Amino acid sequence: MSTDKPAWKARLLSHEMLLLYVLIAEWLFFYFTGTTTNRRGVIVGFGTIDRQFDILRHSCEIGLLALALTPVILTAGIDLSVGSLLGLCAILFGKFWHDAGLSIPVAAVLAIGCGAIGGAINAALITTLRLPPLIVTLGTYSLFRGLAEAITHGAVTYTDFPESFLFLGQERWLGLPTQAWLFLLVAVAVWLLVHRTTFGRSFRTIGFSPGGARYAGLPVNRRLALVYVLAGIISALAAIIYTARLGQAKADAGTGYELFAITAVVLGGTSIFGGSGSVHGTLLGVAAIAVLKNGLACLPVVMRMNAAEEMSGLLTGALLLLALTGSVLPKILSTLRPRRQPA
Amino acid sequence: MPPAPLLELRRLVKSYGGVRALRGVDFNLHAGEVHALLGENGAGKSTLIKTVTGAHAPSSGEIVIAGESVSGLTPTTARALGIACIYQQPALFPDLTVVENIALRLEAGATLRRLDWRARKVRAMELLARIGAAIAPDAEVRSLSMPEQQLVEIACALGAGARIVIMDEPTASLTQKEQHLLFAVVRELRGSGVGVIYISHRLEEIFALADRVTVLRDGESVGTHAVGDINEAGLIKLMVGREVAQIYPASESSAGEVVLSVREVGCRASGVHAVTFDVRAGEVFGLSGLVGAGRTELARVLFGLTPADTGEILLNGERVAISSPQNAVAHGIAYVPEDRRRHGVVLDLPIAHNMTMAIHPRIFPGAWLRFGAERSLALEFIRDLAVKCAGPDAPGGSLSGGNQQKVSLARWLATKPKLLILDEPTQGVDVGAKSEIHRIVRRLAKDGLAVILISSDLPEVIGMSDRIGVMGGGSLRAILPGKSDPHVVMAAALGTAEKGAA
Numbered sequence: 001m002s003t004d005k006p007a008w009k010a011r012l013l014s015h016e017m018l019l020l021y022v023l024i025a026e027w028l029f030f031y032f033t034g035t036t037t038n039r040r041g042v043i044v045g046f047g048t049i050d051r052q053f054d055i056l057r058h059s060c061e062i063g064l065l066a067l068a069l070t071p072v073i074l075t076a077g078i079d080l081s082v083g084s085l086l087g088l089c090a091i092l093f094g095k096f097w098h099d100a101g102l103s104i105p106v107a108a109v110l111a112i113g114c115g116a117i118g119g120a121i122n123a124a125l126i127t128t129l130r131l132p133p134l135i136v137t138l139g140t141y142s143l144f145r146g147l148a149e150a151i152t153h154g155a156v157t158y159t160d161f162p163e164s165f166l167f168l169g170q171e172r173w174l175g176l177p178t179q180a181w182l183f184l185l186v187a188v189a190v191w192l193l194v195h196r197t198t199f200g201r202s203f204r205t206i207g208f209s210p211g212g213a214r215y216a217g218l219p220v221n222r223r224l225a226l227v228y229v230l231a232g233i234i235s236a237l238a239a240i241i242y243t244a245r246l247g248q249a250k251a252d253a254g255t256g257y258e259l260f261a262i263t264a265v266v267l268g269g270t271s272i273f274g275g276s277g278s279v280h281g282t283l284l285g286v287a288a289i290a291v292l293k294n295g296l297a298c299l300p301v302v303m304r305m306n307a308a309e310e311m312s313g314l315l316t317g318a319l320l321l322l323a324l325t326g327s328v329l330p331k332i333l334s335t336l337r338p339r340r341q342p343a
Numbered sequence: 344m345p346p347a348p349l350l351e352l353r354r355l356v357k358s359y360g361g362v363r364a365l366r367g368v369d370f371n372l373h374a375g376e377v378h379a380l381l382g383e384n385g386a387g388k389s390t391l392i393k394t395v396t397g398a399h400a401p402s403s404g405e406i407v408i409a410g411e412s413v414s415g416l417t418p419t420t421a422r423a424l425g426i427a428c429i430y431q432q433p434a435l436f437p438d439l440t441v442v443e444n445i446a447l448r449l450e451a452g453a454t455l456r457r458l459d460w461r462a463r464k465v466r467a468m469e470l471l472a473r474i475g476a477a478i479a480p481d482a483e484v485r486s487l488s489m490p491e492q493q494l495v496e497i498a499c500a501l502g503a504g505a506r507i508v509i510m511d512e513p514t515a516s517l518t519q520k521e522q523h524l525l526f527a528v529v530r531e532l533r534g535s536g537v538g539v540i541y542i543s544h545r546l547e548e549i550f551a552l553a554d555r556v557t558v559l560r561d562g563e564s565v566g567t568h569a570v571g572d573i574n575e576a577g578l579i580k581l582m583v584g585r586e587v588a589q590i591y592p593a594s595e596s597s598a599g600e601v602v603l604s605v606r607e608v609g610c611r612a613s614g615v616h617a618v619t620f621d622v623r624a625g626e627v628f629g630l631s632g633l634v635g636a637g638r639t640e641l642a643r644v645l646f647g648l649t650p651a652d653t654g655e656i657l658l659n660g661e662r663v664a665i666s667s668p669q670n671a672v673a674h675g676i677a678y679v680p681e682d683r684r685r686h687g688v689v690l691d692l693p694i695a696h697n698m699t700m701a702i703h704p705r706i707f708p709g710a711w712l713r714f715g716a717e718r719s720l721a722l723e724f725i726r727d728l729a730v731k732c733a734g735p736d737a738p739g740g741s742l743s744g745g746n747q748q749k750v751s752l753a754r755w756l757a758t759k760p761k762l763l764i765l766d767e768p769t770q771g772v773d774v775g776a777k778s779e780i781h782r783i784v785r786r787l788a789k790d791g792l793a794v795i796l797i798s799s800d801l802p803e804v805i806g807m808s809d810r811i812g813v814m815g816g817g818s819l820r821a822i823l824p825g826k827s828d829p830h831v832v833m834a835a836a837l838g839t840a841e842k843g844a845a
Contacts, residue, residue, distance in 0.1 A: 196711060196712055197707075197710045197711055197712060198703040198704075198707045198710045198711075198712065199710060200712075201696065201703070201712065202703075204692070205689055205692065205696075205700065208689050208690075208691040208692060209685070209689045209690070209691070211685050211686050212685065212686055212687075212688070212689040213689070213700075214648070214668060214686075215648075215668065215678070215680050215686035215687070216668075216689075216700040216701050216754065217668040217669050217671065217672035217701050218669075218700065218703075219667075219669050275691055276691070
């Protein structure tokens with residue numbers, strides 16, 4: 001069926017490429033409708049470099065969580081706790097620095113260590129007790145957020161971080177928002193892990209067939225543990241750049257981020273049933289959502305209604321459903337096609 | 344002039360992309376006839392069924408049902424025309440009762456309507472009675488055995504007024520007794536004027552049951568015969584296109600050093616207890632026994648899937664603890680599992696990925712994938728084992744059963760094991776691939792591999808093994824020499840020899 005189709009044609013119609021076309025169309029649409037000139041003749045809105053950097057800056061945290069979730073979802077797992085772990089690690093980071101008087105780098109390393117422990121708790125419950133990841137991480141989703149709020153009594157917010165730290169979240173380095181470099185680094189690392197190492201191969205195998213992976217002698221539990229611990233570590237990184245961007249660490253940091261991140265991963269073509277998907281797809285998914293969200297905020301009509309949040313939620317949902325439909329549509333069409341030809 | 348056949352296929356062709364799965368097949372089925380369809384895996388049997396049931400449209404050719412040419416067949420219209428297919432794995436809802444399942448199949452119409460539970464139950468009981476099945480209509484399908492589920496399927500087919508019933512390897516997972524029950528139902532169907540297309544790999548079933556037999560080879564019909572006019576050898580010859588001169592290749596190896604030594608090994612969790620035997624290099628050690636004798640369980644213990652909790656296992660004279668499959672692989676133990684589709688091959692992954700799955704550390708040093716090395720290894724095995732496939736990138740699921748088995752075998756040969764455990768390697772595999780697998784196993788033994796061959800196929804285990812271990816109730820009941828009398832092996836499996844000796 002698809003075997004005689006030329007390879008380039010299949011590639012141009014892959015999920016990732018289709019998403020890229022959507023992203024370009026989306027971007028062009030907002031470029032032409034969301035860019036205006038103000039009274040003083042200065043170009044404002046979507047089409048400015050500053051706005052583009054802003055989009056990038058604001059995508060980094062959800063982007064990191066989406067990168068963390070891609071290997072997890074490839075193994076047919078899920079991690080709902082990443083947003084809560086982001087909040088907990090932000091609070092712990094603030095506490096290590098402010099209350100314990102540690103230097104920023106030491107506090108950051110400790111916070112990342114805590115992220116790893118958070119991930120390890122998920123991993124231990126999933127691999128040793130064989131509980132479904134959805135239930136385990138639903139539990140730790142509440143647990144981590146609850147811990148963060150208990151530590152701060154729901155009131156304490158850590159602020160007054162040094163300028164040198166805020167540079168990471170608010171300034172530019174070598175032309176790009178500083179945290180974008182970190183994001184890029186993690187993206188490359190996760191891409192290599194998933195697409196160029198035996199680890200990524202194992203994630204897919206486990207996602208497609210956990211029994212098959214076990215019978216092939218693959219260390220299934222160790223690989224599963226790796227994806228959840230990695231998710232914890234990346235969540236902690238996201239917590240640090242979140243704190244640096246806002247200049248404050250608070251217990252509600254990252255609330256609801258896990259859902260945006262899952263949306264980005266699935267939009268990027270990773271199957272929620274595990275096995276198939278790609279890291280570049282995830283990045284495109286993140287970009288598509290970020291451009292949509294920011295572009296809408298620049299549309300005059302949306303600005304008048306003051307409904308950017310609502311609109312972006314609505315359209316993200318629509319885009320996700322469209323992408324899912326689009327990914328199964330070719331299959332449906334290919335089953336219909338032969339029947340149309342008279343026998 | 345005889346009445347028009349129930350079903351007639353004329354010059355039926357079906358291509359998938361460039362592959363022609365059916366190349367102009369002629370076939371006909373009369374009312375009140377059991378017509379067996381025979382052929383190697385990949386010969387086109389499944390494709391033929393799919394076109395007849397409307398799942399796939401033929402590329403060219405004609406389907407004639409009761410004298411009328413039908414085009415644009417869909418599963419719905421096929422069912423309306425009285426075509427029903429009973430698959431090996433019944434497609435019933437396990438959590439619903441028998442009555443509910445039958446009702447779901449048969450009741451069409453409005454979504455919102457009153458359910459007449461009494462009528463539903465009466466009809467279900469009638470249908471079950473018609474095929475002589477003693478199944479409680481209120482039982483959950485989950486609680487039924489495989490043959491009982493098949494009977495429910497047949498009841499559904501009858502209820503839908505099926506005139507043409509297709510049975511795709513219905514006895515593959517049945518015991519002897521269950522088979523006889525099913526055969527009785529098939530004869531019943533034949534008696535009531537239904538035409539049955541019966542697909543099976545088991546030749547003896549065809550002789551016991553069918554009126555005519557059609558053999559497919561490479562997408563073509565190579566002959567239709569009345570069952571009385573042909574014998575087993577003739578059928579095998581038609582299927583493989585050549586005489587199978589000697590069914591089992593002779594042992595050419597002489598047993599060398601002891602590779603595996605199992606001493607009083609037991610595993611409480613899987614019911615294996617006090618098993619003791621040795622396997623030598625170059626030897627094929629057969630494991631025979633009835634279903635549930637503990638052969639697969641023993642293999643799982645040796646492969647670390649359910650580690651042993653008593654006794655000791657020695658490899659090349661050294662005591663080893665096999666606590667996990669990774670551990671077993673590291674010790675040079677390979678296990679080709681019984682359930683190919685769930686454990687042997689990852690169907691969604693390419694053949695190449697499947698073949699390197701157990702040798703990641705060796706072929707991918709430092710965990711970095713080396714696509715070139717992987718591809719050439721896969722090509723080597725595809726050639727070496729004559730795997731019929733579109734190439735190393737084709738997904739495992741696109742292969743026929745026998746070729747999947749070769750991929751599974753290649754994965755383990757790639758580990759260069761000392762001990763190879765084969766669990767039902769030829770089950771559901773066609774005759775040609777079967778003898779190929781036999782030759783491969785012989786060659787491996789000749790090269791000095793120690794092989795444990797688990798097989799429910801008595802002639803196979805007797806013909807292939809140098810020694811035969813007979814299991815029953817989780818323990819090893821006897822070790823017999825190769826080429827033993829089948830009656831002796833069966834007696835040992837049943838435990839009668841033990842009593843005789845005592």
